Amino acid sequence: MTTAAPEAPAPSLTARRLWTRSRGPLVALLLLVISGVILAALQSGEQHGRLDPRSADRSGSRALARLLAGQGVSLQVVTTSEEAARASGPGTTLLITDPDVLTQKQLTALHTATAHAAGRTVLLTPGSASLWTFAPGVQAQPATGNSPRKPACSLPDAHRAGSVLLGGLRYTTSDERTDRCYPVRGRPTLLRLPAAGNGRDTVLLGSADFLYNQHLAEHGNASLALQLLGAHHHLIWYLPSVSDPSSAHDQRSFLDLIPSGWSWALLQLTIAAGLAAVWRARRLGPLVPERLPVTVPAAETTEGHARLYEQAGARDRAATVLRSATRTRLAPLLGVPPTHAHAPDRLLPALHTHLTVHADTGTDLHTLLFGPAPADDRALVQLADQLDALESSIVSQERHAPREHPDR
Amino acid sequence: MTLTGRTALVSALGALLVGFVLPSWLGIAIVQLALLIAILCDLALAAPVRKLRFTRTGETTVRLTGEAHTHLTLTNPSGRTLRAHVRDAWPPSSFHPGSDIAASRHTVRLPPAERRRLTTTLHPTRRGDHHAVRVTVRSYGPLGLAARQGSHHVPWTLRVLPPFTSRKHLPAKLARLRELDGRTSLLTRGEGTEFDSLRDYTPGDDTRSIDWRASARRQDLAVRTWRPERDRRILLVLETGRTSAARIGDIPRLDASMDAALLLGTLAARAGDHVDLLAYDRRIRASVQGRTARDLLPALTDALAPLEAELVEADARGLAAEIHRRTSRRSLIVLFTGLDAAPVEEALLPVLPSLTQRNEVIVAAVADPRIEEMAAGRHSPQAVYAAAAAEQAIAARRHTADRLRRQGITVIDATPAHLAPDLADAYLTLKSTGRL
Known part of the structure; x- marks a missing residue:
């Protein structure tokens, strides 16, 4: 609304005033857009295409995808949880790159879809929400830095791979059958939960850095990655995305999304609003009363009278009044004394002598001036017009006729 | 704070x-x-x-x-x-x-x-x-x-x-007054009725005004000059009761009356008459008495400025008593009031004979232009019914005015724009005919 205003071909004064008024908000809006663009430009780059098997970026995983293809593993990239659930049949590996962005509903749906099919589920840096669904009983511990770690476990894959760049989240569990590998200060960063009868095991990784193009060639990274992800012939590579329609049914309200500090700021803003109310509430002195005059329009009773006539359809009364008024005005013009203005035998002869000059309109003067009440409203309007015509013909005749007594 | x-x-x-x-x-x-x-x-x-x-x-x-x-x-x-x-x-x-x-x-x-x-x-x-x-x-x-x-x-x-909008009419009325006075540059005979002086005849003077007796004494033609009567008393009476509160257009009737009163007062003071003012409803609301011509207009405007109409019925008997108290000599009484049938017939008519006995009375009433507008309405049943109602109102006013005229009262019933000049004309007519 405000952006279009300066271009509008409005009168110069208005346009200038509009511009003066709106330039503040416009500048603020421009600053907001520019800072947004700058922030977006700074924040992108490194994170773009992270763990994407099609990305040749440093944090992409195209190298790993090529290696897997060379090993005869067919790779399918999916971006919605429904697709992932449909594709992960028996004998497949499901890799979820960022399980924490999934909603609880999506996690449960994925878990039930994969629960009865043999295979493997690999979760990268799962937090407590995804652990609760996919690996009950496992707790995530605070993150550590990434560095090459020794396997320190009996898992054959890890044993073959040797030291791998790992770190990040660490996991603890009380289950004795799990393989705990690559520990950092006693707590493992790779956890393999064995199959619970359906032949599907779950692998948790505390850090995904060793899967990046950038790090794949170092240490035993490639070996561990190939063994973990190439255990079955099909690999479902699930890249959770925000545009997934099933995540739209998010149960979190607006207030849950606000960081906790801002609820305090909101309280402060409420106080500010209260202060603004105090500011606006105090008037600069009380209102000054005005002693108002009486407003009774003088014509009000007459107008009420007119409406009463109309409602009652008082054509007879209205016609009588109009005829009487015309006769009263005509009498002095015709030389009839006012007292005889309403007597037909005095007025009509005088009228006839005056009208001989003009061709008579054909209307019967007696009916016009003394006749019965009109039958309907149209006849009443017509009567009024005829009375007017009669009067104006007499008046114009008087004006043009030579005066008998030109005294002043 | x-x-x-x-x-x-x-x-x-x-x-x-x-x-x-x-x-x-x-x-x-x-x-x-x-x-x-x-x-x-x-x-x-x-x-x-x-x-x-x-x-x-x-x-x-x-x-x-x-x-x-x-x-x-x-x-x-x-x-x-x-x-x-x-x-x-x-x-x-x-x-x-x-x-x-x-x-x-x-x-x-x-x-x-x-x-x-x-x-x-x-x-x-x-x-x-x-x-x-x-x-x-x-x-x-x-x-x-x-x-x-x-x-x-x-x-x-x-x-x-008060705005005194009618002062635009003052030059024209003063010119007419000078004409009456004989002081104008035109060689017209002063239309007054009071003998002023004798002067030499100059060609062009009305031969009817030659004073033959004086001419015989002086061996030369002398003409009489006349001037309008002077030092008459005029009492402007504004009735400030409920009839004056009604609004015509955007202003109360009282304000239109004031405008006319100011014009008449100014004109009469220039003509050498003594002008007093009284505003009355149930008590005296404003009064101006015994002012000289010079400070009359300021006194009038000052007295009228704070005046507002009250929503009470005016006390005509008390008004008449007050007028009697103030007029020891024959005066012209200009009564500014309404022409509504009921108040005039019930209250004013009974007391008027006592006023007209000794004084000349003018009743100045403000008519409503809206009524005239309604009376001219045609072409639709609604407008014609309105015209009938307006004609009815006009007939009632005329009837009331006629009753007043039969008592020898001059009645001026005019819209706010015409009241002041019409009233001034009526005053000049009275003056020229020597009826003050």
Whole structure:
């Protein structure tokens, strides 16, 4: 609304005033857009295409995808949880790159879809929400830095791979059958939960850095990655995305999304609003009363009278009044004394002598001036017009006729 | 005491501090405490309002639709600089509609022990006395976060005089008066009825005015000059009861009557007559008596300015008694009232004979142009019914006027625009025929 205003071909004064008024908000809006663009430009780059098997970026995983293809593993990239659930049949590996962005509903749906099919589920840096669904009983511990770690476990894959760049989240569990590998200060960063009868095991990784193009060639990274992800012939590579329609049914309200500090700021803003109310509430002195005059329009009773006539359809009364008024005005013009203005035998002869000059309109003067009440409203309007015509013909005749007594 | 928008803004900015740095009760408390201290400091440092001194000067009278200036001199006796908004409050009708806020407010910055003059420009839109209500001062502290507020009463009264719009007719009526007087450059015989003097005949004089007896004495032709009668008494009576309160167009009937009264008063004073004024409903509301021609108009406007119609029935008997008390000699009584049938027939007609016995009486009534407009309505049933109702009203007025005329009273029933000139003409006619 405000952006279009300066271009509008409005009168110069208005346009200038509009511009003066709106330039503040416009500048603020421009600053907001520019800072947004700058922030977006700074924040992108490194994170773009992270763990994407099609990305040749440093944090992409195209190298790993090529290696897997060379090993005869067919790779399918999916971006919605429904697709992932449909594709992960028996004998497949499901890799979820960022399980924490999934909603609880999506996690449960994925878990039930994969629960009865043999295979493997690999979760990268799962937090407590995804652990609760996919690996009950496992707790995530605070993150550590990434560095090459020794396997320190009996898992054959890890044993073959040797030291791998790992770190990040660490996991603890009380289950004795799990393989705990690559520990950092006693707590493992790779956890393999064995199959619970359906032949599907779950692998948790505390850090995904060793899967990046950038790090794949170092240490035993490639070996561990190939063994973990190439255990079955099909690999479902699930890249959770925000545009997934099933995540739209998010149960979190607006207030849950606000960081906790801002609820305090909101309280402060409420106080500010209260202060603004105090500011606006105090008037600069009380209102000054005005002693108002009486407003009774003088014509009000007459107008009420007119409406009463109309409602009652008082054509007879209205016609009588109009005829009487015309006769009263005509009498002095015709030389009839006012007292005889309403007597037909005095007025009509005088009228006839005056009208001989003009061709008579054909209307019967007696009916016009003394006749019965009109039958309907149209006849009443017509009567009024005829009375007017009669009067104006007499008046114009008087004006043009030579005066008998030109005294002043 | 009051706060400013700046306080609210600072408090809102405090939300950033609370949100980013201290999201806790502590943060909230710190922001409030800092703001409270700043407000208290500001209040303590603001110049006191009570100690300010005000004096007022300026105009005391103005004609309606004119412009008046009142000056408010503000002295700051305290040791602190006054930063203030001052509101010089007047009733809303003292300003142009919609401009009262801008016109009545002033921004002042006044160092200690100095004084300043603030000018409030008034454009009154209503006649009568306008009283200054109060002067409110909002004195801000140096930070502009809080202000002290208080009011002073600095009385002043501006009298708004009637507009006297009919004065545009005055030159024409005065010319006619001079014609009557014989003082005009035209060689017309003075139309007056009172013998003035004899002068030599000059060719062109009306031969009928030659005084043959005097010509015989002087051996030369002499003509008599006449002048209109002078030193007659005129009493303008405004009835201020409920019939005068009715509004015609946008102004009350009373204001239209006043306009006509002012024109007649001015004209009669120039013609050498003595003009008095009486406004009456159930008691005397305004009175002007025994003024000389020179200060008559100011006295009339001053007396009429605060006059408003009351919603009471006028007391015709009391009015007649008051008129009798004031007219010891034969006078012309001009009664400004309505022509409504009921009040005239029930109250006025019974007392009129006592007035007409000794005096000449004119009844001046204000007609409503709206009624004439309605009477001319045609072409639709609605308009014709309205025309019938209007004709009915006109007939009733005419009937009342006729009853008054039968008592020997001159009745002038005219719309506000025509009342003043018509009344002046009626006066001049009476004067030229020697009926005063």
